[in-house]
Amino acid sequence: MLAGVSSDYYSRLEQGRERNPSDQVLEALARVLQLDAEATEHLHELAHLRAGRRRSVDRVDHVNPIVLRLMESWDHAPAYVINRRLDVLARNARAAALYAGLEHSDNMMRLTFLNPAAHEFYLDWRQEACSRVAHLRAMAGTDCDDPALLELVEELSRGSEDFRQIWARYDVRARTHESIGMRHREIGDVFVSLEVLTIDSASSQKLIVFQADPGSPSEEALARLGRLTASSR
Structure with missing residues (x-):
C-alpha cells in the first residue's frame, strides 16, 4: 500500500512471477523498505538482470x-x-x-x-x-x-x-x-x-x-x- 502497488502484484513480484518491474516500482519499494543506496542499486541489478549484462566471475585467482x-x-x-x-x-x-x-x-x-x-x-x-x-x-x-x-x-x-x-x-x-x-x-x-x-x-x-x-x-x-x-x- 505504501509503495502504491497492489498486494497481488507485490506477491507475484516476490514469487518471481512478475519479471519486469518498472524503475518507479523499484524505487517505491526501496523507499518503503528503507533500503540504503547500495541495497537499492543491488535491487535494480537483480530486477534487470540479463544474460548479456552478467558480470563474469573471475575463475583464475592469480594475484598480480x-x-x-x-x-x-x-x-x-x-x-x-x-x-x-x-x-x-x-x-x-x-x-x-x-x-x-x-x-x-x-x-x-x-x-x-x-x-x-x-x-x-x-x-x-x-x-x-x-x-x-x-x-x-x-x-x-x-x-x-x-x-x-x-x-x-x-x-x-x-x-x-x-x-x-x-x-x-x-x-x-x-x-x-x-x-x-x-x-x-x-x-x-x-x-x-x-x-x-x-x-x-x-x-x-x-x-x-x-x-x-x-x-x-x-x-x-x-x-x-x-x-x-x-x-x-
Missing part, C-alpha cells in the same frame, strides 16, 4: 606480482588479497603473523563462522560477522549462482546457525573503511582501521590493509608483531 611486491614492502601494515568468496589469495608477512594459528584463515567467512576461536579473536565478533556477510552479498552481486559461492554458503549454513540467521537478513553492504579490534595471543589487543582497495586489473579481487593510529599502543603492538616475524625467519 606487482601487488604482491607492494604488499611485501609494507613492513608496518598487515595486508592481504581476497576474491569474491573472501578466499585469501595472498598475504604479506605481517598479515600471516596476525592470523597465525587460526584455523580456516584461508577464507574469512570460514574463519568467522566455523572457527570457535574467532569469537575471542575479534573483540566485537557480532559486528564483524554481520559486516562480512553483507560484504559477501555485495561482492557476489548478481553472480549469486556461482557454484563455488553456492558451495561455500551451503557449507557455512550447515556449520553455523549464526550464519544462517545473518544470511537470511539479506543485508548488502560492501566494506570500504571500518575499525576492528582483535586479540592476538602474543601482542594482545590491537585496534586498527581497515581499508578495502579495489584492484582494477582484477575486478573480483580486493586488497585489504590494516593500519593503527600513529603513536597508539596498537601501532607499537604491530611493530612488536613485525619484530617477532623478522626474528622467526
